[in-house]
Amino acid sequence: MKVFHTVSGLRDDLVRDRIQGLRIGFVPTMGNLHEGHLALLKQAKKTNDIVVCSIFVNALQFSLNEDWDKYPRTYQSDSEKLRDAGCDYLFHPDDTEMYPNGLDTQSRVICPTMTDVLCGASRPGHFEGVTTVVSKLFNIVQPDEAVFGIKDYQQLAVIRRMVEDLCLPIQISSAPIHRETDGLAMSSRNRYITDDERPLVTVLKDSLDWIAEQIRDGNKEFSELENMAAERVSEAGFKVDYITCSNSKTLDLAAYDDEDITVLGAMFTQAARLIDNVSLVKD
Ligand code: PAF
Numbered sequence: 001m002k003v004f005h006t007v008s009g010l011r012d013d014l015v016r017d018r019i020q021g022l023r024i025g026f027v028p029t030m031g032n033l034h035e036g037h038l039a040l041l042k043q044a045k046k047t048n049d050i051v052v053c054s055i056f057v058n059a060l061q062f063s064l065n066e067d068w069d070k071y072p073r074t075y076q077s078d079s080e081k082l083r084d085a086g087c088d089y090l091f092h093p094d095d096t097e098m099y100p101n102g103l104d105t106q107s108r109v110i111c112p113t114m115t116d117v118l119c120g121a122s123r124p125g126h127f128e129g130v131t132t133v134v135s136k137l138f139n140i141v142q143p144d145e146a147v148f149g150i151k152d153y154q155q156l157a158v159i160r161r162m163v164e165d166l167c168l169p170i171q172i173s174s175a176p177i178h179r180e181t182d183g184l185a186m187s188s189r190n191r192y193i194t195d196d197e198r199p200l201v202t203v204l205k206d207s208l209d210w211i212a213e214q215i216r217d218g219n220k221e222f223s224e225l226e227n228m229a230a231e232r233v234s235e236a237g238f239k240v241d242y243i244t245c246s247n248s249k250t251l252d253l254a255a256y257d258d259e260d261i262t263v264l265g266a267m268f269t270q271a272a273r274l275i276d277n278v279s280l281v282k283d
Pocket of ligand 1: 030155
């Protein structure tokens, strides 16, 4: 695995690879890697000749009260995991390399409306930070394909929309949610869950699964279902951020005749905000 800390260094190698006709896959991350990230890499390896992974904890997508400074930076073990899993190129820039003109004057990429709802409502500016850094990374790597996890469903939908709107010639692929044995979606933020909370946090997934089952059975009273599921999460002792049935592509509230619906939820533990989702596609 080759490691690059500069844009120009990575580009030099990628230019040579492209001249040879190699297909480039890309997996952007913020590090603190778990099995879910490695599954993205493994998926990218199946359809590409060279896979680039990036590790960059992007300050632009954290608001002032969030955990950017305490976000775990585990570069040594991350790079070993990536090397062992067959990553070809690791891109690990520092803040100055990514934002040479500083954050305040950085040009931004904005994907309106669908970033104002769900996680965007409680994390203002978050998705603007994501779309900005992802488009920068796309411009640096110029991949044929980029792979994102379904766990961050809104992020995936927003990036798909950005790629469509900006005519970027990149295939966006998704990889299934990686779960612990009891169903908890793997996340770098699971480390903030306390031992007391741990057996209870699967209530989020269970509640979303319950809604999905109800919809499959023909119940389309979406807001009633959302309220009942939210009550269940609250009863387990967690503060609900949102539980919403949405159109899978636009993230608008699900309409009665929508065929492709995703049920998304977020809740607060004492020190973490956990998200999960389940998609229903009509047979
Ligand atoms: O999903 C993440 O880890 C980040 O949001 C991403 C896509 C790497 C952008 O910083």
